[in-house]
Amino acid sequence: MKGKEVQKGTLKKVLRRIRSYWMFLALSVLLAAVTVAATLYIPILTGRAVDLVIGRGEVDFSGIFRILLQIGVFIGIAALSQWGMNLSNNRVAYRVVRDIRNEAMEKIQILPLRYLDAHPSGDLVSRVIADVDQFADGLLMGFTQLFTGVITILGTLLFMLHEDVTITVVVVLITPVSLLVAAFIAKRTYAMFRKQSQVRGEQTGFIEEMVGNQKVVQAFGHEEKSMQQFEEINEQLRKCSLRAIFFSSITNPSTRFVNSLVYTGVGIVGALSVVSGGITVGTLSCFLSYANQYTKPFNEISGVVTELQNALACASRVFELIEEEPQQPDAQDARVLEEADGSVNIEQVGFSYVKSRKLIENFTLKVAPGQRVALVGPTGCGKTTVINLLMRFYDVDSGAISVSGTDIRRLTRKSLRRNYGMVLQDTWLKRGTIRENIAYGRPEASLEEVVEAAKAAHAHSFIKRLPEGYDTVISEDGGNISQGQKQLLCIARVMLCLPPMLILDEATSSIDTRTEQRIQKAFQKMMQGRTSFIVAHRLSTIMDADVILVMRDGHIIEQGTHRELLERGGFYSELYNSQFVQT
Known part of the structure; x- marks a missing residue:
């Protein structure tokens, strides 16, 4: 029936x-x-x-x-x-x-x-x-x-x-x-x-x-x-x-x-x-x-x-x-976030992908404008989930996240995400020219601006070696260039937009050590005056962070600068020593 x-x-x-x-x-x-x-x-x-x-x-x-x-x-x-x-x-x-x-x-x-x-x-x-x-x-x-x-x-x-x-x-x-x-x-x-x-x-x-x-x-x-x-x-x-x-x-x-x-x-x-x-x-x-x-x-x-x-x-x-239920639309009185000042306030946030299995509970964090916040911890502790919540890919189950003093649920999603620049471990490129991929967030950008962004991301040298340079057509998801080159293009994409807030989730994971050092210098320059959230497993990339959050099972178990956390001799110290101290 x-x-x-x-x-x-x-x-x-x-x-x-x-x-x-x-x-x-x-x-x-x-x-x-x-x-x-x-x-x-x-x-x-x-x-x-x-x-x-x-x-x-x-x-x-x-x-x-x-x-x-x-x-x-x-x-x-x-x-x-x-x-x-x-x-x-x-x-x-x-x-x-x-x-x-x-x-x-x-x-x-x-x-x-x-x-x-x-x-x-x-x-x-x-x-x-x-x-x-x-x-x-x-x-x-x-x-x-x-x-x-x-x-x-x-x-x-x-x-x-x-x-x-x-x-x-x-x-x-x-x-x-x-x-x-x-x-x-x-x-x-x-x-x-x-x-x-x-x-x-x-x-x-x-x-x-x-x-x-x-x-x-x-x-x-x-x-x-x-x-x-x-x-x-x-x-x-x-x-x-x-x-x-x-x-x-x-x-x-x-x-x-x-x-x-x-x-x-x-x-x-x-x-x-x-x-x-x-x-x-x-x-x-x-x-x-x-x-x-x-x-x-x-x-x-x-x-x-x-x-x-x-x-x-x-x-x-x-x-x-x-007929699937769409994502909850923006509130009728949601305002457009023109230019975020970089302040982020996370208050008593709770979230889980599966209701029966808790992930993040009572998560609280206050980030000042221009501050560099690093998130470290074992796999599955909730680092990337925090990023998903900041970008409002998922809405919190309890608590609230505020940007520039406004609950992000009272902001339009489009304007909120326009104020973030993301470089993820999983790269994504569309079928099209190198120039089109770099200018994905700013299609109206001139060639000179695209080239400057590529130079800042240390991608210009390999692009010039390609058959058609910036007009070289790459296949779907960049199948005809290396993983490291794809990541450089994704970094150049953010360099071109330079929004007030940055999210770097294992952004240099596919890049060789020498290029990584150059990229880190570019990141340091890019992050000046911008609120930055850095997710990293390699602790060498976040030593200069203003505050390091050590997460486990959805909770912040330690918080402080690199030096402070080492002196404390806790979980972060164990992670650091496991990577850098010879036994």
């Missing part, structure tokens, strides 16, 4: 989006009616031509020629109407698909990171690309064949009623059997196609993960294990697909069998009527042609039904994404 409700809900959402293009839809229905009317009139003309063949040597060739001309005209009308109908259907289908994809992409932009972290990116890609494509195919087939099919059935019945009521009654009595068969199969295909779509999304996510991390897979000799996992998912997809395709494929032969019964019934009753003188041979040929045309839409509609089941199953997954 639940599946049926979901299906009905999905269909309503699709129809709501189609409603915007009702003019094209109305035109399509009108042209379908013209196509069917022209097509159905041809058998009548054919029957009249048959009746003009009276016997050997008694053929009205001039009458047959006139009828052939009429048939040619009606064939032309049907062809033009069919072309116009297909054009209208294409417009509706692809515009609806465009709207759905735009909605999905817009929703992804405002989804909370909590959702994106919990769902594989491959599954999201599968929903927006593969599922929408499947939906488009089903929608297009549905429009094209459903309209003409329904109108053909109704039109054929009217034409047959006009010619002979008895034969028409025979046709109508056998018809429900075909409808019952199609309905029986349709009920069982929706759930199967939905499962197929879900497994396909899982497969896409797995492939993306393996391809994107193939170096790691090979380095740890995980190829066989990966293949086993892939084969398991592939086998699951095979089973789902076979079941869905099996049930959908038996629809056509089942309805064809029933349609053959219709044709047989028309042939027997019509032949008896001809013998008794009720109708002519031409009229019988017309009825036999109608019997074929009447039953053909049932085959098409049964095929459309299974395609629509698949399309609705795929659409429901896309609508699930579109």
